[in-house]
Amino acid sequence: MSPILAESPRWVRIGLVPALQLALALVISSLVVLIIGEDPVQAFAIMIRGATNLEFGGFHSTLYYTTNFIFTGLAVALAFHAGLFNIGGEGQAYVAGLGIAIVCLLFDSTLSVWLMAPLVILASAAFGAIWGVIPGYLQAKRGSHIVVTTIMFNFIAMALMSYALVVHISPLGGNSTDSRYWNSDAVFPKWNEMMPDAPFSLLNPTLILALVCCWLVWLLVWRTRLGYAIRTVGSNPHAATYAGINASRTIIITMAISGALAGMMAVNEVYGAQGRLILNFTSGFGFMGIAVALMGRNHPFGVVLASLLFGALYQGGTELQFEISSINPQMVLVIQGLVVFFTGALDRLVRGPVEGAFLRYQLAKAKKAEAADAAVAGGN
Template identity: 55%
Template sequence: MSKGQLPRWVDYGLLPALNLIAAFIVSGLVVVVIGEDPFEAVKWLVWGALGYGEGVGYTLYYATNFIFTGLAVAVAFHAGLFNIGGEGQAYVGGLGIAIACLALDRFVPWWVTLPFAIAGGALFGAAWAFIPAYLQAKRGSHIVITTIMFNFIASALMVYLLSNVLIPQGTMSPSTRNFEAGGQLPLLRNVFTTLDFGQSPVNLAFFIALVVCVVVWLLIWHTKLGYEIRSFGANPDAAAYAGISPVRITVVTMLISGALAGLMGMNVVMGEQTRLLLDFAGGAGFVGIAVALMGRGHPVGIILASLLFGLLYQGGAELAFEIPTISRDMIVVIQALVILFAGALEHMFRPAVVAFFDRFSSETAEA
């Protein structure tokens, strides 16, 4: 191991763990300031997410959203692209899923509709990522700015469509009609009847997300395209010198990233709500950024980070109920601290850890 390098288990395991511990220590101090016992808060947080069947179901449900958006951000990261438009891409991807369900749900079973819904979500999500990708590749527009703008454009577009085009006649709620059985993903409580998921909305999208993790792993680490993406992200000039087209890699990577974000809609639109409604993404596109950073861009890490944020979402709701002085806003603060330490302060402990391992390696070599 050369000087300044860290073992993989440190880079992918120890550093994220240190960031997470620091976030929880600061969160505990916040809880102490408001006059509550942080250990009691942790007890209710963990119990609310993992202590009973319905809590586990909700934890897995939230984690499913974050797996899709985390993978979307991670793929872009590998090419050196900061796609923060996952929220808008997921939103528009939900439109593609809803169109497939509305067209087929009355004529075929759900397993026939599912491939068309997957294709619709991926296609619409990729299409929403295409324009920012093209502007970055051909016009030099910064991907961060354009993807932010497209989040707001997606929100305005969906308000118009759900209020004026897709809304059923005679209703006031800005949403589509409810899908028939042919447009609904089975809930896990109906599939695995021996398991207790309570009334949670966790559905088959969770397993689809795990399959997508395997696909992304194969794509990034075991294909020529994945090698080109990682090479371009590591050194764009060297990649271009080697014959890798910056325009092609930028556009293709963003299309893949947008398609992954677009698939998130299956969990909510086709699984939980069984209709398309306003703001169904619920901020999952932004949480995906922290998930990708904490998971170091690897599907296994993204699964673990998604489960952590699923735990925080579900356990936080239970905590706010059991200890009213810790309000829902306080739970958002705790989640924000985890995002802060996992994202903005990701490398806070790295210099000290690198110095420690360099000194340890030197002492070992001298001995």
């Protein structure tokens, strides 16, 4: 049996289905808010306002979070195309922060922002790439599972960073875990420093870099021979061997690029927003990249949309904690978790029935047309 299944239309796949999933997450979240005795309508109004208002920088902050999500989401999405589950975005970004710190500590008093920015971007990409390529190599040449190794590398990154910060980077000594601030002439200006009228936010030019990366990833995956090789290795390794594509090489290169993408998240945090290296600056963005990639269907454009959504959830959630005291950070996590749950983990729950309904509808239409044709042709 080979059932002939056409795909449902694109607007159903990437429009209607995610919208329904979000709605479902919203309904369950409302129940949760109700249970703790608050008004869900009010809560969501606060969240939406918090994430979109222009006068207090809510929307700017949303975009700032979006930038992080784009990088880590792209990293996971690209690796997915090669059939690799890179859950080491957290560690790759973290180690990239170390690379930025080294560059900044060495040159921030001598170089201008125009020279520093490219250097910092390169350093972050290179450090992230190294942290991605080692698990990639182990997977390709030694068969060590990428999921296991990338998790381990997250831990190694944590330990390495704690050591580096406390022993070598922190100017204060003791158990201080921050670096000094970089020279403000050498770092990215924030949006409100460039636009005098804008409210304060951590938004900085890294967003542009993120969008450029989206375009580059699209180009790589769908317009280059390397991208073709990556997708072949990811969907059918046997076909890759048959075609003469070197799967090991492709896996290693993919993990290098994936690590570099995750690494550039550190530009937004360490070079753009914080202006110094602090402990745990990645704070889970690397892991959330998995949800972003899932929801964005591993497509750069989808990653941007999903990043916007998660950025808004982060920002809106932060506002919510301020406004309603009974809603604590854990509560916000629950809401975010429900969104991840319905859009990512339980994707099939909504997708299956909705797409199935469309297929049946199309088939019924095709049958009707066929019957009409047959009537006209007189039964062939």
